Amino acid sequence: MSGLPKRILKETERLMADSPPGISAAPKDDNLRHFDVTVAGPESSPYEGGVFKLELFLPEEYPMNPPKVRFLTKIYHPNIDKLGRICLDILKDKWSPALQIRTVLLSIQALLGAPNPDDPLANDVAQNWKENQSAAIAQAREWTRQYAQ
Amino acid sequence: MSSDGDNDDFLYEDEYDDGFDQDEEIDIDSTSEPDVYDAMSPAIEEAPQKKPYDVSWKVKTLQEIIDMQNKEISKVQALLEVPSSSAAILLRHYVWNSEKLQEQFWNDPSQALEEAGLSPSSSPTARTTALPPSPTKRSNRSLRPGPSSLLKRTRSTQPTGPFECPICCMEYDYSSTYSMGCDHRFCKDCWIEYLSGKIKGEGESAKIQCMESGCKRIVREEVIDDLVTKDISKRYHNLLNAAFVADSPTLRWCPHPNCEYIIECSQAPTRMLNQLVPTVECKCGNDLCFGCGYAASHRPVLCRIVRLWEKKCADDSETANWLQANTKECSKCQSTIEKNGGCNHMTCKKCKYEFCWVCMGPWSEHGTSWYQCNRYDEKSGIDARDTQAKSRASLERYLHYFNRWANHEHSAKLDAEFYQKTEKKMEQMQNSGNLSWIEVQFAKQAVDAVIKARITLKWSYCMAFYLKRNNMTELFEDNQRDLERAVENLGYLLEQNISDTDSIAKLRQDITNQAAYVQKRHDILMDDTLRGYLERRWEFTVDT
Ligand SMILES: [Zn+2]
Ligand SMILES: [Zn+2]
Ligand SMILES: [Zn+2]
Ligand SMILES: [Zn+2]
Numbered sequence: 162m163s164g165l166p167k168r169i170l171k172e173t174e175r176l177m178a179d180s181p182p183g184i185s186a187a188p189k190d191d192n193l194r195h196f197d198v199t200v201a202g203p204e205s206s207p208y209e210g211g212v213f214k215l216e217l218f219l220p221e222e223y224p225m226n227p228p229k230v231r232f233l234t235k236i237y238h239p240n241i242d243k244l245g246r247i248c249l250d251i252l253k254d255k256w257s258p259a260l261q262i263r264t265v266l267l268s269i270q271a272l273l274g275a276p277n278p279d280d281p282l283a284n285d286v287a288q289n290w291k292e293n294q295s296a297a298i299a300q301a302r303e304w305t306r307q308y309a310q
Numbered sequence: 311m312s313s314d315g316d317n318d319d320f321l322y323e324d325e326y327d328d329g330f331d332q333d334e335e336i337d338i339d340s341t342s343e344p345d346v347y348d349a350m351s352p353a354i355e356e357a358p359q360k361k362p363y364d365v366s367w368k369v370k371t372l373q374e375i376i377d378m379q380n381k382e383i384s385k386v387q388a389l390l391e392v393p394s395s396s397a398a399i400l401l402r403h404y405v406w407n408s409e410k411l412q413e414q415f416w417n418d419p420s421q422a423l424e425e426a427g428l429s430p431s432s433s434p435t436a437r438t439t440a441l442p443p444s445p446t447k448r449s450n451r452s453l454r455p456g457p458s459s460l461l462k463r464t465r466s467t468q469p470t471g472p473f474e475c476p477i478c479c480m481e482y483d484y485s486s487t488y489s490m491g492c493d494h495r496f497c498k499d500c501w502i503e504y505l506s507g508k509i510k511g512e513g514e515s516a517k518i519q520c521m522e523s524g525c526k527r528i529v530r531e532e533v534i535d536d537l538v539t540k541d542i543s544k545r546y547h548n549l550l551n552a553a554f555v556a557d558s559p560t561l562r563w564c565p566h567p568n569c570e571y572i573i574e575c576s577q578a579p580t581r582m583l584n585q586l587v588p589t590v591e592c593k594c595g596n597d598l599c600f601g602c603g604y605a606a607s608h609r610p611v612l613c614r615i616v617r618l619w620e621k622k623c624a625d626d627s628e629t630a631n632w633l634q635a636n637t638k639e640c641s642k643c644q645s646t647i648e649k650n651g652g653c654n655h656m657t658c659k660k661c662k663y664e665f666c667w668v669c670m671g672p673w674s675e676h677g678t679s680w681y682q683c684n685r686y687d688e689k690s691g692i693d694a695r696d697t698q699a700k701s702r703a704s705l706e707r708y709l710h711y712f713n714r715w716a717n718h719e720h721s722a723k724l725d726a727e728f729y730q731k732t733e734k735k736m737e738q739m740q741n742s743g744n745l746s747w748i749e750v751q752f753a754k755q756a757v758d759a760v761i762k763a764r765i766t767l768k769w770s771y772c773m774a775f776y777l778k779r780n781n782m783t784e785l786f787e788d789n790q791r792d793l794e795r796a797v798e799n800l801g802y803l804l805e806q807n808i809s810d811t812d813s814i815a816k817l818r819q820d821i822t823n824q825a826a827y828v829q830k831r832h833d834i835l836m837d838d839t840l841r842g843y844l845e846r847r848w849e850f851t852v853d854t
Contacts, residue, residue, distance in 0.1 A: 168479040224477060225507050257523035258477045258504060259494070264523075 165193055169219060172262050184266050186217065194219040198230075200266060202309065203274035207301035208236070211309030215245075215269070217262065227256035228265060235308040237301040239278040239287035247272070248282035363586060363840035367575035367600065369593040372551065375561070375572050379554055382408060390415055392423075395530040400426045402516040405557050427519065427528030429491050475500055477521060488537075490529065494522040502537050505529065509542050515549035562598075565605040569594040583613050584854045585843040610839035611769045614854050619772045623712065711775040718768035722761045725801065729757040732804070745814070752818050756804060756825040763797045763832045770835065778849040782842070789838060793831040800824040 173193070176186045183201035188194070198215040202208025214233040220226050230252060232245030240248040251260060251268055281287030290297040360366070370378075379398075386408055387397040403426035404411040415422040420430035472481045475497035482497045489495035496504075504521050508514040518534070520527040531550075535543045555561045555572055559579055564571045571593050578588035578600050588600040589607045597606055602613035611619070657664050665672050736750040770790045777783040803821050842848050 166478065168477065171479045222507070225503055251523070255523075257521060258500065259522045 168224060169194070176262060181263060181267055181270075183270060184263075186262060186266060194223075196262070198266060200270050200273070202305060203270060206274045207298045208238075208273045208305050208309070211305035213273075213309050217265075219262075224258040224260075227252050227260075228262060230265060230269065235304060237286060237297070237304040238273065239276050239281045239283055239290045240272060242283045246282065248280060361837070361840070363844060365575055365577040365586065365588045365590065365600065367573050367577075367588075367590045369564075370561075370572045370574050372570055372572070375551055375555060379406075379551075382406060386411065390419075395532055396423070396428050398531060399428055399516075399528050402553070403427065406554070424526075427517075427526050429527070473497075477504075488533070490520055490527045490533070492520055492522070492525055492527040494520050494525055494527075496521055498537065505534055505538050506542050509534075509538065509546045509549065513549060515546055516553050562600055562603060564592040564594060564596070565598055565603050566592065566594055566596045569596070573598070573600055575600045585846075587612060587840065587843075607765065608769050609766065610836055611773045612843070612854055615772065615776050615850065615852070616769075618852060619715075619775070622708070708775065711771045715768050715771040718764040718771070721801070722764040722768070725757055725760050725764065725804070728805065729753070732757075739814070749818070752822050752825070753804065756800060756821045756828075759825045759828045759832070760797055760800055760804065763793060763828050766832055766836060767794055767797065770839075773839070776850045776852055778851055780849060782847050782849070786839065786842075786848075789831075789835040793828070793835050796824065796828045796831045800828050 173188055180186060183203070184199070186196045186198045188196050196217040196219075198217050200213050200215060202211040202213065211234075213236060216231050216233055218229045220229060230247060232241055232247065234245075236245075242248075247269060249268060249272060251257075251265065276290065278287040278290035286297070289300070379401075382401055383394055383397045386392075386401055387394045389412065390397065390400070392400070400411055400415070400422070401408065404414070411422070414425075424430045473484055473487050473495065474481050475487065475495075477496050477500040480497065480499075486499075487495050487497050488501055500521065505518065508518045516528075518529045519525060520529070534546055538546065552563075555563055560574055560576045562573050562575070564573060569592060573590055573592060575588060575590060578586055580601075582588075583601045586601070587609045589597055589609050590600045591597050598604065599606075599608055599613060599616075602616065604613070604616060608616045656666070663672075732753055736745075736753060739745045740747060740750050767790065770786075770793075774783070774787060774790065777786065800821065803817065803824055806817060839848075
């Protein structure tokens with residue numbers, strides 16, 4: 162694919178050669194702006210032991226605009242909805258062109274370790290998380306076993 | 311030395327300073343004072359005198375708004391001895407409250423500068439230490455790892471050799487890069503793309519920060535003007551002015567299309583909007599509400615009630631749509647009747663049955679005291695036994711008021727259209743020498759009075775919908791009914807065939823008299839209702 166900005170080439174190169182622990186990201190053969198991503202559930206979180214598939218797309222305006230990221234694996238999390246969309250500040254108004262694919266994926270991994278039911282995307286999950294946390298965590302663990310292994 | 315409380319009082323008074331000084335001393339916060347009402351009553355006939363529920367205002371041009379900002383900026387610039395763009399950034403950060411800004415600045419200049427997004431030291435190059443990490447808030451859940459080796463940063467203090475921009479990863483000469491003195495340097499191409507996107511794409515202006523994640527440094531005006539195209543720079547300044555107006559409780563843009571005036575009014579702060587309806591007139595010739603920005607007068611209804619009503623109408627628009635249909639069937643012979651004039655007094659062409667367009671009842675009953683078209687018969691809802699019937703009754707109650715609200719708006723439009731046709735006839739009469747120019751003006755004046763009264767009537771139905779049933783509400787509805795009748799009578803007269811020159815003199819006299827009566831009934835309704843807020847006479851079914 163010609164005309165891919167140097168910034169994207171460099172980021173891709175580095176992601177392939179030296180990816181952060183628990184994270185993998187590789188561009189698709191037919192579209193180098195489209196990445197297949199996996200994120201391992203953080204230790205001592207209900208997602209531990211799970212491997213979650215995501216897709217990441219770099220829009221034409223990247224890095225002035227944030228990448229588009231979505232979970233493909235079903236996940237029980239207050240900030241991730243049924244369609245896999247993620248509620249994360251740096252993917253919206255807190256995006257900076259100095260951030261990278263790597264930082265985005267690390268932030269998503271951190272979000273798995275620290276769910277925030279006060280700023281929910283999936284309302285029913287968030288409600289459950291607040292009202293009956295142990296049941297919610299058990300549910301998240303169960304979904305991880307069922308869908309992410 | 312005054313306490314904090316005294317200070318508050320002082321500010322409070324200051325806000326109203328030029329407000330009511332032309333009036334007698336009237337404390338609009340006090341509860342009802344009948345003698346005040348009596349004293350003011352004679353003023354009803356003489357229009358120009360300012361009423362206690364009126365506000366004074368000024369119409370400003372965009373240039374005057376720019377001058378206002380520049381004046382504040384140079385004041386702060388001189389007082390704090392900072393560059394003018396820093397003064398502007400400081401003022402915007404403190405929402406143009408220069409007293410608070412000065413207090414914070416003299417308390418800790420470095421902190422005040424840093425919080426506003428400026429370099430804590432006056433000279434950018436003197437800064438060598440890295441920025442402290444941005445405060446971590448719980449809501450910022452994202453992880454922000456430090457600078458990576460890939461996107462290596464070069465200190466702004468070492469302007470030698472080629473520079474690799476951390477955003478686009480391309481190499482540049484230092485002259486083609488820019489840093490705000492915050493240790494974050496990027497190429498000018500990236501800056502231009504970033505700034506243009508923020509301004510054009512996201513409509514940002516005063517709060518555009520450094521491109522580095524987490525760096526709070528604000529980009530200065532002159533930097534933006536220097537980097538972006540003329541068009542985008544113009545848009546940027548428009549956005550800055552818009553933000554200034556939006557941030558100021560005493561300013562509001564005229565909402566009418568293509569109008570660029572700004573209204574200044576210090577007498578209608580939000581907390582007064584439960585007792586004032588601050589209708590003002592822009593230099594473009596249109597009315598607006600200073601309280602909420604509604605692009606017309608919505609007197610005598612409070613802003614909050616207007617918002618509730620509009621939401622309700624939007625929610626119930628489907629049920630309401632059919633009501634706005636322009637055709638109805640004659641309730642006697644079922645032939646279709648189209649409404650052409652604004653008058654509600656309908657006569658079926660086929661069977662000559664006369665009826666009221668709004669309630670479809672026979673017109674003859676509208677003249678008697680027991681028949682009332684304006685008042686919803688609450689009794690019909692009392693029989694409701696189950697919840698289904700209750701919700702049906704509540705819908706019917708809403709439709710009763712909505713129907714009348716929508717009908718007056720529709721009628722005002724039809725009245726205006728009807729007048730256009732009449733005007734042609736009048737011109738002909740004037741040309742044939744039967745009437746002078748002055749003599750034909752009566753129709754225009756009458757139509758203006760009808761339209762104005764219909765707009766007030768329209769809102770009076772919104773008001774009535776939210777009023778609690780009590781004696782005061784009945785008095786309100788009596789005034790409403792009197793105005794409604796006066797308007798319908800005048801509307802009926804205006805729709806008479808005026809081409810007959812023999813009867814024109816009599817018709818003109820009737821119309822002139824009726825128009826004066828409409829005006830009088832209008833002023834009574836308006837005056838009594840607006841005073842009612844100041845005297846706290848109105849009780850609503852919702853919070854105001
Ligand atoms: Zn910076
Ligand atoms: Zn660059
Ligand atoms: Zn205007
Ligand atoms: Zn208003």
